Amino acid sequence: MAKNTRYIFVTGGVVSSLGKGIVSASVGKLLQSRGYSVTIQKLDPYINVDPGTLNPYEHGECYVTEDGAETDLDLGHYERFININTSQANNVTAGKIYLNVIEKERRGDYLGETVQVIPHITDEIKYRIRLLEFNGDYDFIITEIGGTVGDIESLPFIEAVRQLRLELGKRALVIHLTLLPYLANIGELKTKPTQHSVKNLQELGVQPDILICRTQVPITDSVRQKLALFCNVEPRAVIENIDLDTIYKVPIKILDEKLDEVILDKFGIENSNKSDLTKWLNLLDKLENYKNVVKIALVGKYVELKDAYKSIMESFIHAGAFLETKVNLDFISSENIKEENVNNLLAQYQAILIAPGFGERGLEGKILASKYARENKVPFLGICLGMQMAVVEFARNVIKLQDANSREIDPRCLNPVIDLMENQKKISVKGGTMRLGAYPCKITKNSKLYECYKEDLVYERHRHRYEFNNKYLEIFESHGMKAVGINPTEQLVEAVEIENHPFYIGVQFHPEYKSRFEKPHPLFISLVRAAIERFKGE
Numbered sequence: 001m002a003k004n005t006r007y008i009f010v011t012g013g014v015v016s017s018l019g020k021g022i023v024s025a026s027v028g029k030l031l032q033s034r035g036y037s038v039t040i041q042k043l044d045p046y047i048n049v050d051p052g053t054l055n056p057y058e059h060g061e062c063y064v065t066e067d068g069a070e071t072d073l074d075l076g077h078y079e080r081f082i083n084i085n086t087s088q089a090n091n092v093t094a095g096k097i098y099l100n101v102i103e104k105e106r107r108g109d110y111l112g113e114t115v116q117v118i119p120h121i122t123d124e125i126k127y128r129i130r131l132l133e134f135n136g137d138y139d140f141i142i143t144e145i146g147g148t149v150g151d152i153e154s155l156p157f158i159e160a161v162r163q164l165r166l167e168l169g170k171r172a173l174v175i176h177l178t179l180l181p182y183l184a185n186i187g188e189l190k191t192k193p194t195q196h197s198v199k200n201l202q203e204l205g206v207q208p209d210i211l212i213c214r215t216q217v218p219i220t221d222s223v224r225q226k227l228a229l230f231c232n233v234e235p236r237a238v239i240e241n242i243d244l245d246t247i248y249k250v251p252i253k254i255l256d257e258k259l260d261e262v263i264l265d266k267f268g269i270e271n272s273n274k275s276d277l278t279k280w281l282n283l284l285d286k287l288e289n290y291k292n293v294v295k296i297a298l299v300g301k302y303v304e305l306k307d308a309y310k311s312i313m314e315s316f317i318h319a320g321a322f323l324e325t326k327v328n329l330d331f332i333s334s335e336n337i338k339e340e341n342v343n344n345l346l347a348q349y350q351a352i353l354i355a356p357g358f359g360e361r362g363l364e365g366k367i368l369a370s371k372y373a374r375e376n377k378v379p380f381l382g383i384c385l386g387m388q389m390a391v392v393e394f395a396r397n398v399i400k401l402q403d404a405n406s407r408e409i410d411p412r413c414l415n416p417v418i419d420l421m422e423n424q425k426k427i428s429v430k431g432g433t434m435r436l437g438a439y440p441c442k443i444t445k446n447s448k449l450y451e452c453y454k455e456d457l458v459y460e461r462h463r464h465r466y467e468f469n470n471k472y473l474e475i476f477e478s479h480g481m482k483a484v485g486i487n488p489t490e491q492l493v494e495a496v497e498i499e500n501h502p503f504y505i506g507v508q509f510h511p512e513y514k515s516r517f518e519k520p521h522p523l524f525i526s527l528v529r530a531a532i533e534r535f536k537g538e
């Protein structure tokens with residue numbers, strides 16, 4: 001083993017949605033900023049083998065890694081904060097654990113044994129956690145345990161943490177993220193829910209080393225002392241995590257709380273490098289002191305739940321910070337867009353993005369929005385289903401193929417300008433069978449797309465079953481919609497754009513999965529730049 005890899009486990013207490021993913025990513029960022037190699041992993045206690053089969057209303061966006069894993073959206077935060085690629089090994093669900101154990105049982109690997117939660121399931125969990133150490137070269141592995149302590153589902157995971165702590169000794173520590181409710185009528189922060197959730201953890205044999213306390217108001221010294229006493233942690237290990245206006249300030253806030261020093265000290269690491277967050281701080285400064293404001297419309301069907309488009313929202317923040325521009329992103333339900341209101345709804349925007357998605361709901365609205373952007377020369381980016389609808393719109397209204405459609409929507413359509421991919425035709429099983437992960441895309445020189453990337457070969461991530469139907473390529477190109485990004489091995493159309501328009505690009509891939517705070521994605525930068533230009537001089 002190359003390194004003395006340290007493990008940090010992050011559990012959550014009191015309520016869900018406290019931002020465990022952001023805290024894990026922020027801890028990772030702080031350690032990385034001192035020169036350590038870090039990776040982060042999420043264990044999800046649900047029985048789905050991966051979140052690919054979950055409706056975004058259930059669990060928010062499904063994030064896709066470079067190697068084609070469909071994962072929890074927290075992996076997006078990890079990549080955006082610490083600027084690394086995660087992989088299949090970075091997201092493990094209870095379903096995947098059970099599936100492996102049951103497959104082993106069927107193979108006869110446990111012949112003669114009664115297969116049980118302890119040790120078989122917990123051994124599999126521990127193996128999955130340590131796989132990153134065996135396959136990688138990390139100073140720190142941060143493992144976020146999904147769910148809230150006390151849930152029946154997370155019990156085997158907490159038990160695995162208990163066992164690993166014993167096995168790893170000084171190489172492991174546990175951070176518990178909790179909530180301190182504030183009672184405004186008496187002006188007090190309450191510690192009791194945290195005491196109970198820590199007691200719960202202790203009953204399961206796990207003593208947290210560090211408490212990170214989500215709070216609306218600053219923690220007083222007496223609250224800190226009380227938490228330390230009742231939860232059996234050092235006062236300096238009680239870390240305030242106050243509500244902030246942007247998640248990108250969390251690393252800075254916990255740095256002020258000296259969380260990194262506490263962690264290093266508990267691991268007995270001395271003479272560490274000083275942390276260098278210059279680039280990060282510089283971007284935060286640009287984010288706050290913006291020089292432009294733009295209004296952009298995101299047209300999609302999951303508009304009630306912002307988490308469904310998490311990576312797109314964050315990509316706009318990254319591009320905005322880079323360009324010193326505040327991006328006000330409005331979510332517009334594609335179902336509400338009709339012929340009679342499309343002008344009214346969209347006239348105020350400096351750019352339009354059509355979101356990815358599946359199924360028929362709201363598609364005609366996406367087609368109307370694409371038409372509006374094309375005709376009114378509004379900067380436009382269509383992502384995956386968004387690109388497909390831009391293609392259908394162009395076919396119907398420019399090429400005059402009135403019955404053009406995607407085969408996903410109308411299987412008997414006479415002009416399927418978007419069709420099922422050849423190698424998808426035999427597939428009937430839904431889980432993990434789409435075209436997933438990074439594929440090469442060759443970019444045509446002398447295109448808008450090339451101006452964005454300034455590269456002629458890029459790798460972008462995919463998640464789809466349908467694609468541009470190459471039988472129609474010639475007629476599209478002769479009418480002014482060009483294929484400017486092509487998969488060099490399979491000749492699949494990865495990107496289209498139209499001529500005589502300031503910025504109208506559709507991409508079959510998902511650029512949003514690769515945008516990072518310190519490395520914004522060129523397509524989002526270019527779209528925001530085009531948005532800044534719109535209305536200039538009017």
Ligand code: GLN
Pocket residue numbers: 355356357358359383384385386408463464465466467
């Ligand atoms: N439903 C479309 C397909 O499967 C688009 C998928 C997406 O937008 N991610 O091809």
